[in-house]
Structure formats: structure tokens, C-alpha cells
Amino acid sequence: NAGVTQTPKFQVLKTGQSMTLQCAQDMNHEYMSWYRQDPGMGLRLIHYSVGAGITDQGEVPNGYNVSRSTTEDFPLRLLSAAPSQTSVYFCASSYIIGTEAFFGQGTRLTVV
């Protein structure tokens, strides 16, 4: 059972480049979310989805887009990367919102 799978594990981008962080879960969870982790700031919610076709913004959504065309996949798009987006990104899923969150292994992104 793979759980939550994130790709890539590491990525270096130049300022202004775009890219998509992939997230897939095989637990048939309805709720999926993206967090960024920065030292001393905990895990901050970027975007979330309560089901296929439904997405909403978290606390730090600027510069990121998401879509949820299937239950399994929840990609995060950086439209024009900035150094402030250097961070570790985690995707998480839950059976429904408000239940235990299962996290992927993270993507370490550096924007130069």
C-alpha cells in the first residue's frame, strides 16, 4: 500500500520558471491538501480539496494553483517561481476533512 506519493523529491528551479509538484494517494481519500514547511513556522496550508472538482485556498495560496480532476491526484502548480517559495512541500490526504492526515515524504524545492 503506497499511501501518499509525492514527486519529485528534490527540485531546483530558476526564478520565473514554472513547475508542477505531483501528489497521488491510493487510499480513496476525499480530502487532500498541500502544506509548506519552513523553519520555525510549522506547516502552513497552501490549498486543499474536499473532493474531485472542489478546491479552496488555505493560509498561503499566493503563487500556487491546484486542480482536482480525480480522487487520487492533487497536483500543485508554481506559476512563476520566486526565491520565497524555497521550502519543503508536503501533500496530505484524509478520509474526509477533520480525520487523521496521512502525509507524503515531501518535495524539497529550491528557487535560485
Place this chain on the structure above:
Amino acid sequence: QQQVKQSPQSLIVQKGGISIINCAYENTAFDYFPWYQQFPGKGPALLIAIRPDVSEKKEGRFTISFNKSAKQFSLHIMDSQPGDSATYFCAAQTSGSRLTFGEGTQLTVNP
């Protein structure tokens, strides 16, 4: 705005000692308080959780103490081991809502 405040930011404990991490919250509607454990290079994983109808929950060496009137809860790790060295996050949520995380505590247990 940070609705869950966690302290300390880092903690060093000797093997066999007690590790204590504290969290305070503002939203009285929170009704679920989980703790997540994160090892280097890994994603956080649920360690233990409590609901406000009990004041304490124990699972092995890990205990959550909950003080509803003070709006505080804490994680106690008894007989701390080097393998407990990790980052610990407290969190809070209301039914049907998103998790709000504390800032995290980096625990180091020296052998």
C-alpha cells in the same frame, strides 16, 4: 495568524529523561488535538491525539495532558530514547475543518 502556539522550539534531553512540549490554542471551538512526529527526510505521521472530554491520554511512553480551562495541552515523552529524536508538531481542529499546526519542536535525545 497562528492559532496554535508551541514551545519550546528546540529541546535537548538525556536518554531516560522526560521530554515535555507545550501548546496553547485560542479557538475554543477546537475539539480534536493531535500530535504529529516527523523524522528527518520524512513526512509527519500521527503519534497520538486527544479530544477535550478527557484530561489525559497515554499510549506507551507518550502522554497528552489537556487543560481545557487554560486552553493548553502538552506532550510528555517518558524514558526518552535517542530514537525519539524528531520534530514534533501539535495541531488542533474542529469537526469538518482543517488542521492548524503549531510551529514545531525539534527534540534531540542524547545517548
